[in-house]
Amino acid sequence: MDFKELLKGNERFVKTADKKRIAELSKGQKPHTIVLTCSDSRVVPEFIFGCGLGELFVVRVAGNVACDPDVLASVEYAAEHLGARDLLVLGHTGCGAVGAACKAHGKGDGNIGELLGHITPAVEKAGGLEGAAVEENVRLQMKNALCGSDVISHLAKEGKLKIFGAIYDISTGKVRPVGE
Ligand SMILES: [Zn+2]
Numbered sequence: 001m002d003f004k005e006l007l008k009g010n011e012r013f014v015k016t017a018d019k020k021r022i023a024e025l026s027k028g029q030k031p032h033t034i035v036l037t038c039s040d041s042r043v044v045p046e047f048i049f050g051c052g053l054g055e056l057f058v059v060r061v062a063g064n065v066a067c068d069p070d071v072l073a074s075v076e077y078a079a080e081h082l083g084a085r086d087l088l089v090l091g092h093t094g095c096g097a098v099g100a101a102c103k104a105h106g107k108g109d110g111n112i113g114e115l116l117g118h119i120t121p122a123v124e125k126a127g128g129l130e131g132a133a134v135e136e137n138v139r140l141q142m143k144n145a146l147c148g149s150d151v152i153s154h155l156a157k158e159g160k161l162k163i164f165g166a167i168y169d170i171s172t173g174k175v176r177p178v179g180e
Contacts (some may be wrong), residue, residue, distance in 0.1 A: 031057040037090040063097030066145040092168040138165040
């Protein structure tokens with residue numbers, strides 16, 4: 001599929017879209033949930049949670065890591081200025097980033113090396129097992145969001161932002177919660 005076909009897809013979207021809702025949302029957004037998840041093409045929050053335009057404030061980065069200042073700022077913006085009350089850190093089975101972090105043993109060059117380094121503590125806690133590392137990585141990034149952002153930790157302390165973790169199973173489409 002190339003860009004031309006994407007544009008055709010957009011034409012189809014515009015034809016069938018809820019124009020009233022689009023017009024309403026053009027005046028402002030009030031998403032209820034921030035979803036920090038992986039960039040993986042199989043993990044599409046709006047699809048898997050049955051949500052429409054304007055409902056989810058989605059931040060996607062490989063390995064759903066909450067370390068980059070831009071990622072944290074995006075979460076802060078949605079929580080502080082758009083009034084989102086929930087933050088969901090959503091990992092997924094078969095995550096390429098977590099898998100690579102398991103194989104890299106804490107080593108790696110360039111930008112990818114840096115990203116994998118953000119996942120390494122979860123891999124170590126999981127004893128190098130990929131499935132367990134996906135789960136530990138969700139817990140780790142929930143903690144990183146709190147530790148790396150005064151805004152997020154303050155809102156969480158005041159009860160204005162609840163933080164949840166979950167894993168999406170790419171083989172079944174099901175989401176299961178992850179406890180702290
Ligand atoms: Zn992934």
